[in-house]
Amino acid sequence: MDFLFTEEQDMFRDSISRYVREKYDFETRQKIIASTDGWSKEVWADFAEMGLLSVPFAEEYDGLGGGAVDIMVIMEELGKGNIVEPFLPTVVLGGGVLSEVGGDQAKTLIPQIATGELIVGFGVAEPRSRFDLFHVEASAKKDGDSYVLNGRKAVVLGAPIADKLILSLRTGGNTRDEDGISLFVVDAKAEGVTIESYSTIDGHRAGDVILEDVKVTSADLLGEEGKALPIIEKVTDQGISAIAAEAMGVCRKMTELTTAYTRERKQFGTAISNFQVLQHRMVDMLIHTEEMISMAYLGALKLDEHPDERKKILSAVKVQLGKSVKFCGESAIQLHGGMGMTEEMAVAHYFMHGTMLDVMFGNADHHRKRYESLM
Amino acid sequence: MDFLFTEEQDMFRDSISRYVREKYDFETRQKIIASTDGWSKEVWADFAEMGLLSVPFAEEYDGLGGGAVDIMVIMEELGKGNIVEPFLPTVVLGGGVLSEVGGDQAKTLIPQIATGELIVGFGVAEPRSRFDLFHVEASAKKDGDSYVLNGRKAVVLGAPIADKLILSLRTGGNTRDEDGISLFVVDAKAEGVTIESYSTIDGHRAGDVILEDVKVTSADLLGEEGKALPIIEKVTDQGISAIAAEAMGVCRKMTELTTAYTRERKQFGTAISNFQVLQHRMVDMLIHTEEMISMAYLGALKLDEHPDERKKILSAVKVQLGKSVKFCGESAIQLHGGMGMTEEMAVAHYFMHGTMLDVMFGNADHHRKRYESLM
Amino acid sequence: MDLAFTKENEEFRQEIRDFLDENWPEEKRTGEVTEFGRDEYIAWHKKLAAKGWVAPSWPKEYGGPGWTPTQKYIFAEEMAKAETFNVLPFNIGMVGPVIYTFANEEQKKRFLPATLNCDIWWCQGYSEPGSGSDLASLRTKAVRDGDHYVVNGSKTWTTLAQHADWIFCLVKTDSEAKAQESISFLLIDMKTPGITVRPIITMGGDHEVNEVFLEDVRVPVENLIGEENKGWTYAKFLLMHERSGIAGTHVCKKALSRLREVASDKSLYGDAPILMDDAEFRRKVSEIEMDLMALEYTELRALAGEEAGKGPGAESSILKIRGTELQQRISHLAVEVAGYYAMPFQRGLTGNETPSGPEHTVDAAAGYFNKRKTSIYGGSNEIQRNIIAKAILGL
C-alpha cells in the first residue's frame, strides 16, 4: 500500500502547473471565456503537444497507456488552473467510451483525440432524466442498416465546440428501462442536429442537442445495441473520479486564496486572519480539502473494481465532492466578504466551478441514494 | 395577537421559581434522586398546596380551569429546577386522559390528583413499538363485564411510584391497526401486575409494567372501547407541548450556566469567555434557546386546532426540541470541559434530562416523518 | 397569550389584499426579481406613496401611515405573498429616517417629500475599499472650502448607484480626530462634476453594486446633515433602524412554496417520479419549513416586544442570522431542483433567447451565488454574532 506518484506523474503535474503559471493566468482565462468560442485552440494544441490528450489511451491507439491516477494528476492541475478547455468531455468521457467499446470507431477517433484534432461532446442527460442514466427518451429507430435519431439531450458538455457528439439513445424498451439504451457517435454538423449553445455559469461550453430525424449508420453505433448502460455507468464513474481530482484542486486553491486574503485584509486594526472564528473556519476548509483528497485517491484506485463496489465507492467520492466544494466554496466567499462575490476575483470562479461539479453526474443526494442501494 | 402572560401565570412562575430557589437547590435534588423512592412526597404536597396539581382541570373537578399556556409556565419552571417529581405522568398525561374521557373515573380520580393523593403512571410504549402509538401488542380480552390484561408496557413514566397506571391495550384488530386500541386504568398493586422499576438516566422514576392475567372491570375502561388512539395522540401532543416548555427552561439554564462558567474559568491567562470561537458557540446556544421558546409558545397555542394541524405543529415543536437540547447540551458540556462531564455539576444533569426529552414521545426523526406525512 | 389577529387587523389585511389585487396583478407575481427596470420600479413606489403606504415605519407627520407593529407585519406579509418589488431601502429605511431625525427644517422640507415619493433615488455611500464591517477606517475626505466641501475618495458596494440621483455619504471632515469624532453625514447630488460610477459585476453576472469615485466633488455646506463631525452618531442610528422584516420570513416562505410547486409538477418529470416524492428532498423541504416556523414566531415575539414598547434590540441580529441562513439554504435547494439545468448561463449575456431548461432553472445557480451576499452585507453574520455575544450575553 502506498500513495506515491511515479516520476512521470510528477512530471505531468509540474508541466501543467508551470503552463498554468506562465500561460493560463486568471486574466487569460477570463479573456478566453469572454471570447466568442469560449475556449482556446492554442491551449488545446499545447495540451496535445504536452501529451496530455493521449495519456489514458492504449498504446494500440498511440496512447500513453496511463491509468486513473494519471488522469487524477492532470485533472487536479486543471482544477487548480480552473481551465475551461474540454478535457473532460473529449478525453475522459468521449475517449473513455471509445476505449471501452473499441472497434473501428475507436481506431479512427482516439488518435484524432490524442493529437487534438477532434473535440467530442458527451450527452447522457435529458430534460426529464435528472441524474438517472437509465432515463432515456431520445430514440434511435433502426431502419435497415441505419438509425433515425430523434429527441433532446440536455446540457451536453462541449457540444457547441465539438466535432462529434457521443449520445445515449433508446433503441428499445421503455423510458426508464435499463435495457435498450445504446450509444451513438453523431457528427455535430449532421443534418437534423440543432445545438442550443450556451456557456455554463462557470464558463465552460455546453448545449442542448436536438435531434430531428438525424440519420446515422450502424457503424456509428458504439458497442452492442441496447446494452450501453453498464458502459455509460462505468465511464461516468471515471468522470466522477476525474472531477473529484479537479475538485481537490479547486478546494486546495480556495483554501489557499482564503488564507492569503485574510492575512492581507485588515479590519478593526488587525489582519482578519487573527480572528479565531475565521481561523477555525479555515481549518475546517482544510479538513474538507484533505477529505476530498483522500476520497479522490480512493476513487481513482477503485475504478477497476467489480461494478457494485466501484459504484458504491464512486458515489461516496461524489458525496464528498458535494460536501467539500460547498463548504470550502461558501466559506471562501464568506471570508472574502464582498470581494469574493465579484467576478474580478479568481475565488468567485472556483466557487462557481465547484458548485457545478456538484451538479455534474448527479449531486450529493443522488449519490447518497446510490450508495445506500448498494450498502 | 400577543405573547403576554396573565397575572396569574406570572404568579405561578414566580412562586415555583422561588420554591426552587429556596427548597429545591441542586444538592436537594441530588439527595432526592439518590433516595430509595427517588422522589419527594413533601415537595409533591407543597405543589398541591401551591395549586400546581389542579391547574389544568375543569372547575367541575375542583380544578383551576387552566390551559396549555398555564401548563407551559409551570413546566418551564420545573425544567429550570430540573425537578423529578411526576408532574408530567400524573397531571399532564394521566390527568390529560381523564379530562379527555370524562365520566366516573374522571370524577373520582382527578380530584385526587389535584390534592396530591394520587400518582399516575402513564404507559403507551412497548418493547417493539418504538414511537408508534398505534403499535400495541399488550392485550385486553373482554370476559363478561371484565377484561383480562396481558403483555408488557415499556418505560412507563412514574410506574414505580404510581398508585394507578393508565395504559394502552389492544382490545381488537392486529398489532399495528389504528383501531382497536383502548385505555385502561389499572391499580399498580393489582394481582398480576409486575413492575420492573428503575431510575431513568436523568433521575426520574419509571418502569416496565408486565401484565399477567390482570383482571379489571369495564368501569376501568377509559372512553370508548377500541377508539383510544385519537385520545392518546392528543394527550401525547399535550405532553410534547409540556416538555417543550420544560426544554425551554433546560436550554435557558444550560446557556446561563455556560456563560457564567466561561466567565469564571481562566485558561492561558484569560477568562475563556473571551475566546471568539466560544462566544459564537454560546450565541448559537442562545439562538437555539430562542427558537425553542418560540416553538414552545406555538405548540401551546395550537393544541386545540384540528388534529392534522395540531399534529403537524407539535411535530415541528418536537423536532425543534431535539435540535435545541442536543445543540445546547453538547455545547454546554464542551464549554465546561471535563467539569461538565461530572455528576457534581448541575449542567450535566440538565444535559442528561434534555437528551431524554428528545427520546420521549418520539425523537426528532420520528416527528420529522410525522410532519412530512401531513405537509 | 393569543395567536389570533384581531378583527381590525383582519380587516386591515383584507384592505391590503384588495389594493394588491387591483394594483399588482397576478402576472407580475413571478418570484424574486434581481434585476428590474428603474422606471417600472419607480412607478410602483409612487403608487404605494400615493396610497400613503410606502413608508410604514415613518412617523405620521412625515408621511407614514401610523400603523402598529402588527399592522406593519401584516403589510409586509401580504407584500411578500404577492411578490411585489421591495420598497427602496435607501430612501425609506435609511436616509429618510436620518433626515427626519437629524436634519434641519429646511432640509426636511427640501428632501423628505422627494424621498418619500421617490423623486430622488438615493444610494448609500458607506463602505469603502478597505473598510467593510469596520466603518471607523473610512478615508473619503471632505475639506471645507468657503461654503462648499470638496470631497475626494471612493465608495464601494454602492447598490444600484447606476440608478441613483443622490448619494448619502459618510466623509471624514477632521483627519486628526479619531473616527467617532471626525465623520460627517453629507448628501451629494450624483450629477455633481467629479463623480464616476463603475459597475461591479458579481457572480452569476449581476450588476447590483458599484464603485463610486469622488474627485474634487464640490458639495454645498447646506447639504450637511446635523453637525460636522457628528456623522458617526447618525450612521449608527441608521444601522440600528428599520430592522423589521430583516428576517425575510415571508419572502422565504414564498420562495419555498414555489420550489414545492415545481418539485410537484408532474409535467416536468414525465415518467420519472416527481422530486417532491424523493425522501431526502422532502426532508430538506420539511426542515426548512420548520425552521421558518421557528424564525417566524421568533420575529413575532420580537414584534410583540416592540408593540409593548421595547425598541428593536440585538434580537434583530438573531433574525438576521437565521433569516439569511434560510435564504441561502433555499437558494441552494433551487440549484438541486434545477438538476443539470442549473449549469447553463441562461440570462443576461445571451439576450432574450428562450432558455433551454424550464423557467425555474434560469436563475437557480445565479440566485444561489447572489444570496451569498446576505450573510456578508448589513454587518456580516460573524459581526452579528459578536454583537449578540456582547449585547445579549454580556461576554
Added chain:
Amino acid sequence: MDLAFTKENEEFRQEIRDFLDENWPEEKRTGEVTEFGRDEYIAWHKKLAAKGWVAPSWPKEYGGPGWTPTQKYIFAEEMAKAETFNVLPFNIGMVGPVIYTFANEEQKKRFLPATLNCDIWWCQGYSEPGSGSDLASLRTKAVRDGDHYVVNGSKTWTTLAQHADWIFCLVKTDSEAKAQESISFLLIDMKTPGITVRPIITMGGDHEVNEVFLEDVRVPVENLIGEENKGWTYAKFLLMHERSGIAGTHVCKKALSRLREVASDKSLYGDAPILMDDAEFRRKVSEIEMDLMALEYTELRALAGEEAGKGPGAESSILKIRGTELQQRISHLAVEVAGYYAMPFQRGLTGNETPSGPEHTVDAAAGYFNKRKTSIYGGSNEIQRNIIAKAILGL
C-alpha cells in the same frame, strides 16, 4: 499509488487473526467495554506482552516488535475488529516512551520491563483543578528536602487512578521561574503516604476518572526523570507521541456495524418495520460510513507519509477532530436505535438484575454521555483547531 497490501502484510494480518482467534474468543467480542475488571485487563495485557505485541510503537531494544507503520495499522485494525481491550495507554503510549527516551539507565532497568509487562499500572498526573488545556498553569509543588522531594497539590481527571500502582506527575520544582522552566517529571508510588484518590463520577454513572490529592508526599529524588525543571520538554514530547490510532476508525467501524446489526434484527421489531429500512436512519448510517471512509484514507495517507519518513505532525489533529466527531455521532445513533429504552438507567446501581430492554440499549445513553469527553480530553477539539491554524495554515 496502490491500495493493495503486500503479500507479506497479508500474511502478517493472518498471523494476528490466528492469535486473536486463539486468545480472544468469540464470546468476548461484545462491543466496547467501558468498565472492566483490573485483573481481567492485566491478564490480557500480559498475554500480548508475552507475545511481544503489547507495544507496537516501542523500539525493539525496549521490547517493541519492530513493525512498520503499515504493520502497526494492520495490527490495530485486527484488534479493533476483534473488539479486544485497548492496551493501557498510560503505560505503552505515555510514560514508557518518556522513560526510554529521557530516563537514565537505572530507571530504564527498573521501570521499563514492569511497564511493558503491566507489573506496574500507571496513571497520568497532568491536569489539575484549574488547569485543563493550559498546562502552564500547574500548581502542584515539589520541594527538595534532602534526597526526597516533598510534593503537595492535587491532580484531576486521572483516568483509572483507582487501579494504578504508580503515577507520573508534572510538578513545579521552581516556583519563581515561568512554567516552561519550572516543571519536572516525577514518578510516584501510589502507596506512598499522603496520597488520596477521590472518584469523580461522570454522567451516566461512570467511574473512570479521579482526583488525586498529594499531601506531604515524600518522593525519592531518584524518581525524577531527566533534569529538574526540564519536565516541560518531556511533557510536550509525550503529548505529541503515539498519535497513531488517534482517529479510532476501526473502533468506529465496528461500533457502526453493531448498530446496523441491531437495526436489521427482525426479532427486535416483530411486526414493525426494521429500523434499517427507515430512510432517515439509513441516511445517517450511510453518511457516517462515508465519513469514516474519508477518515480512514486520510489516516492511511498520514501513515504512508510516516512510512516515507515524515514524522507524525499536526495532521494528527485532523484525525483527532474527525475521529472524535464520528465517535460522538455513532454514540448518539445508539441512543436513537435504543428508542424508549435509552431512558432506563440499567447498569451499575441496580446491580446484576436483567435489564428491561434489549442488551444493546443498556449502554446507549451512558455511552453517548461518556463520548462527550473525546472532544474535550487530549487537547480539546478547539485546541486542535488552534494547532492546525498555526502549524499547518500558518495563521
